[in-house]
Amino acid sequence: MKKFTVRGGMTIAVLAVVLSACGNGLAVQSEPPSGSLSIVDDTGETLTFAKPVERIACVVSLCIDLTAELGMEPIAIGEGGVRTIAMQPEFYGEKGRSFASIGGSFFEPNVEDLVAAKPDLVIGLEGVHDAMREGLSGVAPILLVNPVGYSESVELLKAVGTITGRPKEAQTSADAFLAKLEEAKRKSPKDRKALIMYGSDVNFAIVTDSGLGGTVLREIAVYPWKVNDPSEDPFGEGAIPYSLEKLLAENPDAIFVESYSFQPGTKQLSEQLSQLPLWRELKAVQEGKVAEVRSPIWGDGRGTRSLGIMVDEAMAFLYPELP
Structure with a gap:
């Protein structure tokens, strides 16, 4: 789904690539002197956590992909396409029906439902959910992301793996995908x-x-x-x-x-x-x-x-x- 183009109930804006000394992608600092965990999202916003993130609320389908790859379960999910992907057999299957619901539309998720879920982090789509940052102030930070190439999806997974204290799970899932792609290229x-x-x-x-x-x-x-x-x-x-x-x-x-x-x-x-x-x-x-x-x-x-x-x-x- 592209900006100004309706696609699956979602509008996707351009990925704001965060530049670091290592190249493009999300910048993550794990365990700086303060012992906190930080991540810079695709809007350039720095999110800092005193301890690993455990409770993630998803208002975009990409979030479901991330939690599944990390061996986590979202504490609440948006309706429409977000719940649809959660219910796919490769993700959470029938269990996807039972996750707490975030009402409202894809473009305007219900903030009250998010408050009730008490998340440590909300993951949304850059260019669509940016305005939610102000509404969630004092409730939970929102990570706004939108990978364009598959290498950016890999780096995002590793970054979220870091702030959730699951770097090994992230690396395992990233390696599995890259190995699958490499084998497909070979065949x-x-x-x-x-x-x-x-x-x-x-x-x-x-x-x-x-x-x-x-x-x-x-x-x-x-x-x-x-x-x-x-x-x-x-x-x-x-x-x-x-x-x-x-x-x-x-x-x-x-x-x-x-x-x-x-x-x-x-x-x-x-x-x-x-x-x-x-x-x-x-x-x-x-x-x-x-x-x-x-x-x-x-x-x-x-x-x-x-x-x-x-x-x-x-x-x-x-x-x-x-x-």
Whole structure:
């Protein structure tokens, strides 16, 4: 989901990369002289904790990915896509139904519910939940994050692992994802052109090679989709509006579709597009290589667990002949 573009009930703003001597990503200082733990989020805000964070409230799906990877459970979660990803079998399954609810909308979570949950930390989306910082003053700090490339997701996991006192769990999960991706790169013939597209109607957008999913798929497939006109992606998020005419010019071998529904009865994006003649001309459509993927994971998760699932599902669909 991109700024000014509705995607899965979420609006994603550009990642404000925090620069450090080691490069891009979240800056973490573990056990400075005071014995506290500090983390700098994607807005440049420094959050400091006197002891490891234990009680995390999630108002964004990425938070669910982080807690699951760290072997934690959120004390409260937002509704909609946040609870949907929590209930996925690779995350918390049926237990995801039982987590305390944070009411309100994705854009305006209910602060009273957060107060009642008594969190040590709230994790939200940079560019969407920034205004909550003032409302949560005196209640709990809010960590505002938004990784763009998969390496940023890895660094975020390690950073949150540090402030929760779970650096080993974070490293184990990070290593597992990177090993999975490396194995997929080794096995992949990388001879098939793939695309991730998303939308709720025929006015769709695509994820480019600089978008989060694109940074993963370009490692295991031909992924030629780029931001050639910066004005189409003013916030540098790696997603641009697209047309069937341009799609046909590249003619991908496989298409992964993230469908979002904002009204009951809304058809999947690929089903809506199937009514259009140009869509039916695409090679992927003619050869049955269009996959409607789980949008809460492929589109909204953005953590290493979600990206690992993306790798597994993409490899199986792109290269079914591989062992």
